[in-house]
């Protein structure tokens with residue numbers, strides 16, 4: 502299968518998942534996770550029609566950021582160290598992984614330093630729904646306090662809180678993680694009136710990866726983050742197997 506065919510197939514599967522639950526497929530944004538591939542191949546993806554690319558480590562992203570630059574909407578999806586905040590703000594349109602108060606502080610500090618070019622950064626609060634020790638994110642029962650904390654720090658001009666993100670545990674049957682996606686949707690519904698949001702009518706749910714995106718879409722994902730499924734099998738080597746879960750930005 503060519504890259505174009507693989508993209509078409511993934512989009513069709515998203516559309517079918519939407520149809521099963523009466524959703525409009527235009528409400529699901531496909532973020533193609535380019536962490537496994539180099540700049541030349543990422544360019545092929547963009548030429549094949551992908552508009553949004555996701556990276557979980559600044560180091561791995563650099564070459565691609567330089568080569569493809571502003572022609573792409575960049576999503577930072579990995580654990581972000583506070584000393585990399587400045588660089589990430591410069592290059593990325595979205596941050597999916599606001600996962601702890603100290604990162605809130607670092608963002609607030611950076612934005613307080615003065616105006617930056619371009620549209621405001623869209624930020625998602627990462628929730629560790631399944632409570633896995635090796636994963637980042639606030640616990641579901643801490644979400645209210647976390648949003649309150651963000652609210653005290655965010656000036657809302659350069660930085661927009663836009664919704665939630667989660668990563669489901671690795672399982673064989675994606676049905677096993679349906680409850681994780683459902684819980685994130687329920688958290689969104691529960692906190693939809695929190696003052697931290699800019700656009701509460703369209704709160705994002707970034708959830709679903711190659712192995713479970715159809716279930717995530719059925720449960721209301723507005724953003725899916727897909728990597729391996731867009732690669733051809735020969736190129737999915739061991740490094741593709743190492744998922745971003747331990748990646749450090």
Ligand SMILES: *Cc1c(COP(=O)(O)O)cnc(C)c1O
Nearest residue numbers: 534578710711726727728729745
């Ligand atoms: C790598 C990664 C993905 C993509 O995972 P695939 O299984 O390759 O689709 C999605 N989200 C995050 C946070 C990642 O690190």
